[in-house]
Amino acid sequence: xxxxxxxxxxxxxxxxxxxxxxxxxxxxxxxxxxxxxxxxxxxxxxxxxxxxxxxxxxxxxxxxxxxxxxxxxxxxxxxxxxxxxxxxxxxxxxxxxxxxxxxxxxxxxxxxxxxxxxxxxxxxxxxxxxxxxxxxxxxxxxxxxxxxxxxxxxxxxxxxxxxxxxxxxxxxxxxxxxxxxxxxxxxxxxxxxxxxxxxxxxxxxxxxxxxxxxxxxxxxxxxxxxxxxxxxxxxxxxxxxxxxxxxxxxxxxxxxxxxxxxxxxxxxxxxxxxxxxxxxxxxxxxxxxxxxxxxxxx
Numbered sequence: 337x338x339x340x341x342x343x344x345x346x347x348x349x350x351x352x353x354x355x356x357x358x359x360x361x362x363x364x365x366x367x368x369x370x371x372x373x374x375x376x377x378x379x380x381x382x383x384x385x386x387x388x389x390x391x392x393x394x395x396x397x398x399x400x401x402x403x404x405x406x407x408x409x410x411x412x413x414x415x416x417x418x419x420x421x422x423x424x425x426x427x428x429x430x431x432x433x434x435x436x437x438x439x440x441x442x443x444x445x446x447x448x449x450x451x452x453x454x455x456x457x458x459x460x461x462x463x464x465x466x467x468x469x470x471x472x473x474x475x476x477x478x479x480x481x482x483x484x485x486x487x488x489x490x491x492x493x494x495x496x497x498x499x500x501x502x503x504x505x506x507x508x509x510x511x512x513x514x515x516x517x518x519x520x521x522x523x524x525x526x527x528x529x530x531x532x533x534x535x536x537x538x539x540x541x542x543x544x545x546x547x548x549x550x551x552x553x554x555x556x557x558x559x560x561x562x563x564x565x566x567x568x569x570x571x572x573x574x575x576x577x578x579x580x581x582x583x584x585x586x587x588x589x590x591x592x593x594x595x596x597x598x599x600x601x602x603x604x605x606x607x608x609x610x611x612x613x614x615x616x617x618x619x620x621x622x623x624x625x626x627x628x629x630x631x632x633x634x
Contacts, residue, residue: 342533343398346428350396352559353415354381362414384414400429420527424561427530443467443535444593445493447474451591455479460611462581462599464627465588468528469538470497470521472627473594478611480626481618482573482599485510487625494627495541497521501549512570512578522555523562530561532593569599575617579610 355375359365364380371377376384382392387407395403395411403411408429412422444467455463455476462479466472471493472486480487485506486499500507500514500521511517529538545552564585571579581599588594601607618624 339398342428342431345530346398346400346432347396349424349428349559350411350415353417353421354378357416361416381411381414385410387411398432400425400432402433403429420523420561420563423563424527424530431530431533443469443471443532443537444591445471445473447591447594451588451594451596455596458598460615462611463596465594465596466496467593467595468532469495469525469535469541471495475627477618477624478615479599480624481614481621482571482579484625485574487627487630490630492628492630497525498541498545501545501552504549504551510572512572518551519555519560520562520564522552522558523560524564526556526559527561527563564595573610573614576610576613579614580605580607581611 355373357376359376359380362376362380362384364376364384378393378396379389382389385392385407387395387410392411400408408426409422412425415421417425447465451465452474455465455474458476459478462476462482464472464475464479464483472483472495473493475483486496487494488506489499489503491498500511500518504514507517508514525538525542528535529542532538542556546556566582566584569581569583571581573579579601581601583597583599586596586598588596601611
């Protein structure tokens with residue numbers, strides 16, 4: 337990310353955050369009925385954050401380098417940032433201060449054998465590992481079966497966000513809550529871009545999605561960021577039907593940059609029965625696509 341790109345990223349993030357807050361929400365009097373800006377004015381954000389207007393204007397123009405932790409926290413409070421947005425703000429500030437000197441970190445593309453052993457030991461739960469740009473790095477057999485629609489295309493590494501935006505018909509059929517999934521995917525990529533702006537493959541992915549998907553361009557322009565830690569995922573599998581699964585996403589301390597996703601269902605629920613049926617189906621298949629090849633050898 338160039339200095340110009342970084343300044344634009346900071347400007348757009350801060351301006352979109354203040355645009356969503358009304359004076360009434362911020363506890364400020366709104367004088368007159370003809371405000372020329374959507375949301376808060378720069379001077380109002382500066383007052384709420386306890387900094388001068390000139391200083392806030394410099395920050396919004398990209399000047400986060402040298403901003404203290406207390407100033408960034410005050411700005412986060414003024415803009416009512418959630419945890420992911422606060423994390424993104426601090427990441428942008430670090431990048432602004434270290435620009436030109438920070439070592440670029442490539443996203444991992446493989447797991448250690450021990451991690452694959454952990455995945456394979458989970459015989460009753462689909463489990464898989466992704467990197468920060470949403471490439472599928474490793475899976476257990478049940479996850480390969482569950483995500484067979486995502487793995488159907490021959491391109492590798494398979495990428496869940498590319499599937500969501502560039503194969504929208506298949507993705508809408510697979511993800512019951514497609515609109516939310518699409519929003520989350522773009523927001524998660526934006527968060528990763530703030531943490532690792534020098535990832536060339538991530539830059540290329542965002543460029544590809546922006547070029548080929550109008551929906552992605554709109555979502556990306558919103559500058560939303562989001563953590564993806566736990567929740568409910570509703571999938572419509574072509575063989576076993578709809579599965580309403582709980583998921584947990586866990587970063588791997590021994591493999592920085594990688595996240596393990598595990599899907600489960602409460603005992604006695606239709607989803608638990610569906611996972612059992614999926615496991616039985618896997619046992620009868622000999623050529624399911626994998627994370628390394630669209631079809632297995634044989």
